[in-house]
Amino acid sequence: MLRTLWARRPLRWLLAFAALVALWGVGRLTQVAWQSLYSGERLPYLQRLAPTQVTIRWQTVEDSEGVVRYGPDSRLEFTAGEGRGRQHEVVLEGLHAGTRYFYAAGGHEPASFVTPPTPGSDVPVRLWAIGDSGQVGEGLLAVRDAAVRWMEANPRGDRPLFDAGLALGDNAYRSGTNPQYQAAYFGPYGALLRAFMFWPAYGNHDARRWTYFRVMTLPENGEAGGIPSGTEHWYAFDHGPVHVVVLDSEASDRASDGPMLQWLREDLAANRLPWLIAVMHHPPCTDASHRSDDPGDSGGRMRDMRENALPILEAGGVDLVLSGHSHSYERSHLLDCHYGTSDTLVPGMVMARGGDGAVFEKPSAGRAAHEGAVYVVAGSSSKLDSAEFGHPAIAASQRRLGSVVIDVAGKRLDARFIDSEGSVRDRFAIVKGSGTVRPNVCR
Numbered sequence: 001m002l003r004t005l006w007a008r009r010p011l012r013w014l015l016a017f018a019a020l021v022a023l024w025g026v027g028r029l030t031q032v033a034w035q036s037l038y039s040g041e042r043l044p045y046l047q048r049l050a051p052t053q054v055t056i057r058w059q060t061v062e063d064s065e066g067v068v069r070y071g072p073d074s075r076l077e078f079t080a081g082e083g084r085g086r087q088h089e090v091v092l093e094g095l096h097a098g099t100r101y102f103y104a105a106g107g108h109e110p111a112s113f114v115t116p117p118t119p120g121s122d123v124p125v126r127l128w129a130i131g132d133s134g135q136v137g138e139g140l141l142a143v144r145d146a147a148v149r150w151m152e153a154n155p156r157g158d159r160p161l162f163d164a165g166l167a168l169g170d171n172a173y174r175s176g177t178n179p180q181y182q183a184a185y186f187g188p189y190g191a192l193l194r195a196f197m198f199w200p201a202y203g204n205h206d207a208r209r210w211t212y213f214r215v216m217t218l219p220e221n222g223e224a225g226g227i228p229s230g231t232e233h234w235y236a237f238d239h240g241p242v243h244v245v246v247l248d249s250e251a252s253d254r255a256s257d258g259p260m261l262q263w264l265r266e267d268l269a270a271n272r273l274p275w276l277i278a279v280m281h282h283p284p285c286t287d288a289s290h291r292s293d294d295p296g297d298s299g300g301r302m303r304d305m306r307e308n309a310l311p312i313l314e315a316g317g318v319d320l321v322l323s324g325h326s327h328s329y330e331r332s333h334l335l336d337c338h339y340g341t342s343d344t345l346v347p348g349m350v351m352a353r354g355g356d357g358a359v360f361e362k363p364s365a366g367r368a369a370h371e372g373a374v375y376v377v378a379g380s381s382s383k384l385d386s387a388e389f390g391h392p393a394i395a396a397s398q399r400r401l402g403s404v405v406i407d408v409a410g411k412r413l414d415a416r417f418i419d420s421e422g423s424v425r426d427r428f429a430i431v432k433g434s435g436t437v438r439p440n441v442c443r
C-alpha cells in the first residue's frame with residue numbers, strides 16, 4: 001500500500017512532508033517534556049495559604065523524607081509529612097486564622113508565616129502586585145528590592161511586611177520552563193515565597209511549557225475563600241475584607257457562558273466582602289507594548305476579557321482590576337461600562353477622572369454594582385518595552401520598571417506604583433461610603 005502511494009510523485013512529496021511534520025512534532029513534544037523537568041534544589045515555599053491550612057512545597061536533589069515540623073512558636077511541636085521522594089508537598093491543617101506559625105521543612109532552617117484572618121475581618125490588608133516579573137536580571141532584582149525597602153520604610157504597626165503577593169502572569173521568561181521558573185521566580189523571590197503566599201495568574205509565557213501547574217498548588221475547592229472553581233486555572237481567595245478573583249485569560253474559555261465566567265458569576269453572587277479585586281494577565285485597556293484596541297493582538301484575549309468578563313466583574317462591584325502583559329505601567333480613571341475599543345469611550349463611562357494623587361469616591365459603604373473600577377496594568381516588574389500611551393481611559397502611564405503596593409484599610413484603598421528606585425510614581429485611592437451616586441451609561 002505504502003509502496004503504491006510512494007510511486008505517485010505528488011503523494012511522495014505529501015508523505016515526506018507528513019513524516020517531517022511528525023518528526024518535528026515528536027521533537028517538540030520531547031523538548032517541552034524535557035524543559036518541564038528541574039532536578040535541582042528548590043527551597044520550601046508556601047502554597048494555597050488559607051486561614052486554617054497551608055501547603056508547603058520544596059524539592060531535593062536526592063530522595064529524602066517529606067517532613068515538616070511546625071507550631072505557633074519555635075518549639076515546632078507538631079509534625080506533618082509524606083513519604084520519601086524529591087518533590088515534596090505537605091499540607092498543614094487545623095491552623096488558626098490570623099496566627100503566626102513557624103515551620104521547618106526537610107532539613108531547611110525554620111521560617112514563619114501568618115495565616116490570613118477570618119474572612120470578613122476588618123483588618124488592614126497590604127497586597128503587593130508584580131507583573132511580568134520573569135526576566136532574569138538587574139531589573140527584576142531592583143524592582144523587588146525597591147518595593148521591599150518601601151514597605152519596610154512604610155510599615156503598618158506590628159503587621160507583617162505585606163499580607164500576600166499577586167504574580168500577574170509571565171512569571172518566568174522566555175517560556176515558563178521549570179529551570180526558568182527556578183531562575184526567575186523561586187530563586188530571586190525564594191526568601192519571600194517561604195514567608196508569604198504569592199497568588200499567581202496564568203500568562204502567555206507561562207503557558208508555553210508544562211511547568212506552571214506542576215509547581216503551583218492553587219485552591220480548586222474554595223479552600224481559601226469563594227466558591228469552588230474545580231480547577232487551578234481560575235480561583236478566588238479572601239483576605240480579611242478583600243475578596244480576590246484570579247482569572248485565566250490565556251488558556252481557558254473566555255466566553256460569557258463558558259465555565260470560567262459562569263463560575264465568576266456564581267462566585268460574585270455569593271461574595272459578601274466589601275472589597276473586590278480581580279486579576280487577569282491580559283489587560284482590558286492598554287496602549288503600550290500590547291494594544292487592547294487591536295483584535296488581532298494576543299489572539300483577541302484582551303477584547304474577550306473586556307467584553308465578557310468586565311460586565312460580570314462590574315455588576316459584582318469590582319473595585320480594582322490588575323493585569324500585566326504590556327511591559328509598562330498604566331492606570332485608568334474610575335471607569336464603568338466601558339466594554340468596547342477606546343473610540344467607544346463616552347463621558348458617561350468615566351465616573352471620575354484623576355491623575356497622580358486621585359481620590360475616587362464610591363457612594364456605597366460596601367459592595368455595590370457599577371460604582372466604578374480602576375484598571376491597572378503593572379507589567380513592568382522585570383522588563384520594559386515600547387509604549388505609545390494613547391488610550392483615553394488611561395489616566396496615568398509610566399514607562400518605568402516597578403510594582404504596585406495596595407493597602408486596604410476600612411473604607412479606603414490606596415495603591416502606589418513604586419519604581420525600581422523606590423519612588424512612588426503614581427498613587428490613587430478609592431474611598432467607599434463617600435460622594436454621590438453618579439449616573440452612567442449602564443443605569
Ligand SMILES: [Fe+2]
Binds near residue numbers: 205325
Ligand atoms: Fe504576557
